[in-house]
């Protein structure tokens with residue numbers, strides 16, 4: 557599932573940089589079912605957040621930036637740990653939820669490629685499934701706003717096993733128009749071992765550790781499972797170009813192995829992370 561947008565956003569080469577408005581398109585897609593994302597899907601990150609926030613040294617007074625903060629679960633948890641939290645996301649609807657949850661945080665609608673904070677402003681940066689393949693320029697921005705000696709952690713779906721959620725993304729990709737399939741592939745490059753490390757090192761940030769957790773998502777029934785997974789940005793191209801009922805049937809068929817005898821759905825997926833330090 558993506559991420560730095562449902563479009564490829566490769567700013568490595570200015571000649572191929574997409575028009576600036578594309579982050580807004582990504583934000584529209586991710587924000588289109590904001591309540592379902594915030595209430596039914598966002599809990600996927602719990603295990604990785606429990607691993608990452610202590611590794612980043614988050615505690616009273618830490619100045620933390622969450623890049624692609626979505627509806628703000630990481631913001632809320634870090635705020636609860638005493639940090640001074642900022643966040644940015646392309647989806648205005650998701651940022652509105654994050655603001656309502658954590659009114660004291662400095663939360664902005666905008667692009668990870670143009671972070672609106674001064675150089676060396678933060679002690680630590682986190683991005684949970686926010687920075688994907690082809691998004692190396694966002695790490696240049698992370699390097700800029702991070703103080704010397706500061707830590708950054710990024711997470712992304714790994715290669716499994718387990719990787720139950722991949723079956724859902726395969727259905728959305730299969731039902732998406734051809735031009736979206738290519739961009740989703742480049743985003744998912746980050747799952748290949750070593751790619752995240754290369755991206756961080758290319759931005760001048762030294763890798764400290766790679767790790768992983770199993771992300772567990774649960775829904776009590778088929779309706780809520782469908783509402784949860786169809787709230788992700790990459791569902792939008794498929795939703796726009798297919799009959800919703802048929803798409804729902806295909807997604808639920810892909811999730812069938814995750815349904816237990818009570819009718820409850822439980823996906824388990826390899827959620828990888830890399831922690832790195834600005835020298």
Ligand SMILES: C[S@@+](CC[C@H](N)C(=O)[O-])C[C@H]1O[C@@H](n2cnc3c(N)ncnc32)[C@H](O)[C@@H]1O
Nearest residue numbers: 560561579586624625626645646647667668684
């Ligand atoms: C998989 S979601 C992760 C959200 C949040 N980090 C979480 O774990 O709940 C990816 C997020 O990236 C945001 N996004 C996509 N492209 C972006 C961009 N260019 N700048 C900032 N945010 C972006 C989307 O709006 C979406 O909220």
